[in-house]
Amino acid sequence: MSGRKLRQLKEAMATILDDLNRGDLFSIVVFSEKVEVWDPALGEAEMQDNLGRLRDWTESTTDAERSGTPAPSVITAITLENTNKAKRFVQNLTTYSATNIHGALMKALQILEVGRSASPEQTNHAEERPEPMIIFLTDGQANVGVSDTFRIVSSVTAANAGNSSIFSLALGNGADFPFLKKLSLRNSGFARKIYEASDTALQLTDFYRQVASPLLANVTFRYQPDQVEPQSVTRLAFRRFFSGSELVVAGRLHGNNVTGEVQAHSSSGSARYPFDPVILPTTPTANTMERLWAYLTIQQLLEDDDASTSPGKQRALELALTYSFVTPLTSLVVVRPDNETRPVEPEEASFAAADRSRAPSHVSPVSLSSFPVQGAAKTSHNAYSRILPGGYQDMRPISSSGAYYADLILPAYPVSTSASLDDILWLSPNDTTVSLPTGVNGTSEVLNLATADETNAAYAACVTPGGQPGHCRHLKYCVLLTFLNNQTEFLPFFCRIDSFVGVCCQDDS
Known part of the structure; x- marks a missing residue:
């Protein structure tokens, strides 16, 4: 890693280190040809001389050395002194070339085990035990030590006995995103692409804040077996639940009643949360719930199955058709307008798209907790859940090959606007917050709308969906005609200003 990517990484790390909470433990692992762990228990002179006496852990290290427990000082509590040391360490990082992914992940898992046994003094006597996780960032592909991605996934998963979450970030086009996605899914996490652009540092800090506040661990939904069809229910167990996110379960009911509970581990120990959802009337003409169930099932089958001819993928194909x-x-x-039918060739997304919606692009994101399919009662466990319109519900099959067609109309993005918040149909006049599907895995989070106290300032630089340079501004100061009627049309323009909703607003608008 070098150049602009390294500079933006340093900027993001400074922000992330400031955001760490009292009671958190952290460590920094740097890897290239070697794997090196920052040791903060050193003086400034030693840090300047060797970036903090980085501890080597390479593939050539003997098994005896590799199995040794890292020194307790390589994982440290959040204090002002330690945070400042970490910032200076990060600022002194230089260009790295080779990529020892396997060695870095194995050493990170060892460090997590040290953190699990941390003393109360190390966590500043915090009552809540830290939830172990690895945020793994790379801009390259494995080319040192173990380079076979299948072996890396298998080895790391087997070594992750504590089921710690591994969140992977693929920075730029050089990283192997399919491999990182598989690695994270096998280890209770998820992967994201970070596009190399002017807002790379903002993308990195945005991602960190999504996973920075775990509220519950080992979350399991339990329903009465005589009320649901067990084979129809989507995923019931989730490794973690983060602040500002939602968990979605869908399935088919036997009747119009559904009761159950959520079991999870909280900071105070094991907990149970019984629920008795509100039953909504069935609407025979609407199939939104059934499509939601099918969509979740397809996504989870594709995540769970990696073999090219697995039964899971065959079922996913049948549901997709x-x-x-x-x-x-x-x-x-x-x-096309000339009545010529031709297949659409997929293209790699550019940073202009930048995963702004953080949701799949082929169907509108939804904000729901638990719903059955059409023909049964509908239930919701979230007071501010809402369904967004859209999706490809009007597609029709035209051949047995599984190809579908739809008339596509590209939206125009007006530069000027005289609209205001009152003109936005998906907001109410007195709204001070809005629920958007911009959380983890496209789940909903509640963000604030700007008040009179917020000025029309330009925040982080961005690129509009139309490819024009812009800056993030509060929604009230950049209401565009294109998203007045539909929240889905707003999502490509979304950007975050701390806890506020922002718009990527063209500079000359």
Whole structure:
């Protein structure tokens, strides 16, 4: 890593270190040809001389050395002194070339085990035990030590006995994102692409804040077996629940009643949260709930199955064809104005898209907790849940190959606007907050709307969906005609200003 990417990483790390909470433990692992762990128990002279006496851990190290427990000083509590030391260490990082991914992850897992046995003094006597996780960032592919990605995934998963979450970040186009995605899914996490752009540092800090506040661990939904069809229910167990996120479960009911509970581990120990959802009337003409169930099932089957001919992928293909979803297993055909039918070739997303919605692009994101399919009662466990319109519900099959077509109309993005918050149909006049599907895995989070106290200031630089340079501004100062009627149309423009909703606003608008 070098150049602009390294500079933006340093900027993001400074912000992240400031955001760490009292009671947190942290460590920094740097890897290139070697794997080196920062040791803060050193003086400034030693740090300047060797970046803090980085501890080597390479593939050539003997098994005896490699199995040794890292020194307790390599994982440290949050204090002002330690934070400042870490910032100076990060600022002194220089260009790195080779990529020893396997060695870095194995050493990180060892450090987590040291953290699990930390004394109360190390955690500043915090009552809550830290929840172990690894945030793994790379801009390259494994080329030192173990380079076979299948072996890396298998080895790291086997070594992760504590089921710690590994969140992977693929920085730029040089990283192997499919491998990182598989690695994280196997280890109770998820992966994200970080696009190399002017707002890379903002993307990194944004990601950290999504996973920085775990509220519950080992979350399990339990329903009465005589009330649901067990084979129809989507994933019931989740490793973690983060602040500002939601968990979604869908399935088919036997009747119009559903009761159950959520079991989880909180900071105070094991907890149970019984629920008795509100039953909504069934609408025979609407199939939104059924499509939600099919969509979740497809996504989870694709995540769980990696073999090319696995039964899970076959079932995912059947559901995608039945419910007209465009997936990696199906295709989309567009009818052009000249009546010429041709397949759509997928293209790699650029930083202009930048995962702004943090949700799949082929169906509108939803904010729900637990719903059955059509023909049964509908339930919700979240007071501010809402369904966003859209999706490819009007697609029709035109061949047995699984190709579908739809008329695509590219939206125009007006530069000037005289609209205000009152003109936005998906907001109420007295709203001070809004729920958006911009949390972890496209889940909803509640963000604030700007008040009179916030000025029309330009925040982080960004690129508009139309490819024009812009800056993030409060929504009230940049209301565009294109998203007045539909929240889905707003999501490509979304940016975050701390806890406020922002818009990527073209500079000359």
